[in-house]
Amino acid sequence: MKCSLCRKKAVERLRQYKLSLCKECFVKFYEKQVERTVKKYKVFKSGERVLVCISGGKDSAAMLSALTTISKEIEIEAFYINLEIENYSDVSLKNVKKLCNELNVKLNVVNLSEYGIYLSKAGKKKCSVCGTAKRYIMNKFARENGFDCVATGHCLDDIIVFFFKNWLSGNFEWSTKFLPRMEGFDKIVTRVKPLYLMSERENAIYCLCKELPFTKDNCPYAPKDDWKEIIYDIEKKKPGFKRNFVANLPKYLNRKTNLEFKHCTICGEVTTAEVCAFCKLRKWMEERR
Ligand code: SF4
Ligand code: ZN
Numbered sequence: 001m002k003c004s005l006c007r008k009k010a011v012e013r014l015r016q017y018k019l020s021l022c023k024e025c026f027v028k029f030y031e032k033q034v035e036r037t038v039k040k041y042k043v044f045k046s047g048e049r050v051l052v053c054i055s056g057g058k059d060s061a062a063m064l065s066a067l068t069t070i071s072k073e074i075e076i077e078a079f080y081i082n083l084e085i086e087n088y089s090d091v092s093l094k095n096v097k098k099l100c101n102e103l104n105v106k107l108n109v110v111n112l113s114e115y116g117i118y119l120s121k122a123g124k125k126k127c128s129v130c131g132t133a134k135r136y137i138m139n140k141f142a143r144e145n146g147f148d149c150v151a152t153g154h155c156l157d158d159i160i161v162f163f164f165k166n167w168l169s170g171n172f173e174w175s176t177k178f179l180p181r182m183e184g185f186d187k188i189v190t191r192v193k194p195l196y197l198m199s200e201r202e203n204a205i206y207c208l209c210k211e212l213p214f215t216k217d218n219c220p221y222a223p224k225d226d227w228k229e230i231i232y233d234i235e236k237k238k239p240g241f242k243r244n245f246v247a248n249l250p251k252y253l254n255r256k257t258n259l260e261f262k263h264c265t266i267c268g269e270v271t272t273a274e275v276c277a278f279c280k281l282r283k284w285m286e287e288r289r
Contacts, residue, residue: 012205016240023209030198030206034066037197041180041250044192046073048148051108053079053138054099056092060153061099061214062203063195067151068103077106077147081137083119083130083219084112091215098213108145110137119221126221142189149181149190156199156242161227163249178249197243 001010003022010020014029021029038044052067054060067076080096083089093109100107112119115137122129142150159178184190195203207214235241263269264276271277 011209016243026205027209030062030202030209031066031069033198033202034063034194035070037180038070038194041196043181043194043196044071044074044149047075049075049077049146050149050151050192051079051138051142051145051147052076052105052151053081053134053153054096055080055153056095056215057153058204058207058214059155059158059195059200061095061212062198062206063151063153064099064105065103065210065212066206067194068105076151077108079108079138079141079150080110081134082109082111085119085220088215088217088220091217095213095215102213108141110141112137127223130221139187139189143187147189149184149192151192151194153195153203154193155195155203156197156246157228157231159193159196159246159249160231160242161225164227164231178253180250197247199242 001013001020002008003010003025004019005025006022008022008024010022012026013020019029044050050067050071052060052064054064064076064078067074078096078100080093082093096109097107112133115133117129117133119126119130138150138152163178180193180196182191206212231242261270261272262274264271264279265274266279267276269276269278275283
């Protein structure tokens with residue numbers, strides 16, 4: 001298989017783009033895609049100080065590397081929360097230090113125990129405790145240290161899985177969590193997802209092509225996720241499904257959240273206009289009588 005662009009040996013076939021790419025061309029392609037996503041969704045504002053949260057895994061490693069190459073107008077520092085999980089966290093911390101060193105990015109590290117949280121004591125609730133603690137600490141650290149926004153490595157696959165799970169359990173309070181940029185308010189710092197349109201696989205290949213240090217093992221507490229397999233199967237049959245699905249989410253969510261409810265000035269029922277559709281209809285009927 002040869003690279004469609006330069007004819008060197010290809011490392012990856014991107015079915016939805018009908019492209020095969022070599023190492024160098026893949027790296028350029030990937031960074032271009034992240035850059036486009038960042039522009040399309042106005043992920044950053046010029047001059048912002050961004051706290052880039054990294055875990056040692058492939059997604060956040062890819063995010064940090066891509067951001068250092070494409071975002072000239074923002075200031076970035078990395079942030080690692082040491083979950084203090086035996087072996088796994090030691091390896092992750094080592095990778096994170098190496099990564100920041102190679103990319104020349106300042107690294108901030110905190111330990112979960114500094115905040116009084118011990119995953120080893122969280123029983124079966126490890127992941128929910130971990131998730132809540134990470135969100136809280138990221139936000140607090142960013143705010144107290146003068147960052148304008150927090151960037152996380154959530155990618156295409158995470159967003160789809162999260163969407164389906166919440167949709168099926170009837171939880172609709174999450175909708176803004178699916179946007180590539182969620183503006184902060186009160187004590188909440190703005191959150192951004194620069195890898196909104198990148199897949200896990202693309203992130204991994206980018207890390208391998210660039211030889212970035214990352215932790216290959218999953219967290220030992222990670223639950224098995226059938227959803228990822230289901231989505232993978234759909235993507236195999238319908239290349240481009242994941243990307244098209246997520247790319248259209250903001251259109252839907254923005255439209256939904258921008259809807260402002262009012263009360264009809266005639267009948268008092270809920271409407272989005274001054275006068276509800278029913279009252280307009282009644283008026284129209286009266287004129288015809
Ligand atoms: Fe935290 Fe590991 Fe659970 Fe992820 S899988 S939420 S890192 S405990
Ligand atoms: Zn090439």
